[in-house]
Amino acid sequence: MSISAMLPYRYYNSECLHLFHHHQSPNPNNSPPLIRRSLTLQPPPPPPHQQPLNNLSVVSIIVLLGFGFSARASSASPSHLPPPISPHSHSLNLFQGNYVVEDDKLNAEFETCKSKTYALSVPLTIATLRGSIPPSWTKDFIQTQGKRVQFRSRLYGRLEDIFSDLYMPLSKGKVSRKSAVATDLVSVGDSWLNYAISKALIEPIRGVENQDWFNSLSHKWKVYLRRNCAGELDPQGEIWAAPYRWGTMVIAYKQRKFQKHKLAPIEDWEDLWRPELAGRIAMVNSPREVVGAVLKYMGTSYNTKNIELQVAGGRNAVQQNLDILRKQVRLFDSVHYLKAFGVGDVWVAVGWSSDVLPLVKRMSDVTVIVPKSGSSLWADLWVIPAESRLNTNQIGGRVREPSPLIHQWIELCLQAARALPFKQGVVAGASPYALESALVQLPPQLTNDKPRLDTNLIACMPPPDILARCEFLEPLSEVTLSDYQWLIASMQKSEPGLISRIQHYVLSKFQNLRQMLHLKEA
Known part of the structure; x- marks a missing residue:
């Protein structure tokens, strides 16, 4: 849809509206409109000598006519009265003279106003993660909306940076x-959604029920995105976000290292507890993912509501398996875990597919798998900042209300044709429409010239049987949150130097890099 087709009336030129509203009369009969003054034109009142006679005057005239009737009847040649003067002749001449000329003048001015070209632009500004959207989306959006769209994007290196930039200004006002x-x-990221809602950092997306992009989403998406004001899943809540890509937690491992030491391939979460992999694993530093891996290892769900009641052995059993995993993992760090994997310090990396896939495609001896018992799902979402909390009438380039183009942008992101960059691996992730749809294989001509990655992923998605066992991370209840806090506290208590060990590892790598640079300069 072009901009001109979807703009409300308030975007037209104010001068043109001024002429229109002050010079257009009602037109109940659907006849061609007449441009005239707003003051209603009526014929002028009849001259004073033609006003209706009062009762006294009527009686006097009758009496006079009675006396003069005989004289008038005996007259040899009756006199002819002058022709009556039309009470409307003068006003018609006036109306057909001055006012018709003025109507023609107003008509000409109005036509001139409509023929003028006025500068019109509609802005749309987005803040997104660098590399999370294909470059073709921006180009296609500008082409479909025309030259009058002012599209701007602000790129960030991490989702945490975006969230911090969203939180700090609203907290300070x-x-x-x-x-x-x-x-x-x-x-x-979807893991930030409940916090952003509960802290009033974002506002709901209004009018989604009338949008094609929302009606085309699967039931699973609609359930996950409908929340109450506390950020909890609620079938009576509002829609707070629109997805544009998703992925899974994956496990990557070095093929040559495994072959050299005659190690069995990794297939599921339980393989992380194998003794021969102790100290050879790097993992993201996310409590939901770390504890979730333990829960999957024990055969339960990421979204277990009550660990004490729903898991065999309760919290103590989970704590014991968590302690074993802590000893297996050399590094818990969401930023540097892939660096350790790339330089060979660890043989196994556990992280999000958006991080892992772009790196391993440049490596020739890596296998990437989604655990066969299922994994967690992640999603990147579009949300609207809650600017209404601020007292200013203007926020940067945005004036109170979000751009009228937000639904057009979301619609473009979710079109089936826009999923090709995901399938080709240009951008890590998959289209939201592919979450519950049949997998579509790429044509051979699109994959012949690319090195094949050893993986069970199909077009960046798990196979259907594994995808059916994957799940989004739902917000934690108060009971579950207290269980997580207890588990993480016991994990740190069992090894007080865990955090310092991570910091020491990162610092040592930085110092080694500096030494290598100094040697090259020398």
């Missing part, structure tokens, strides 16, 4: 033009 709050749409 001050916003700059470069802040994420000053944009129309912001990209956030």
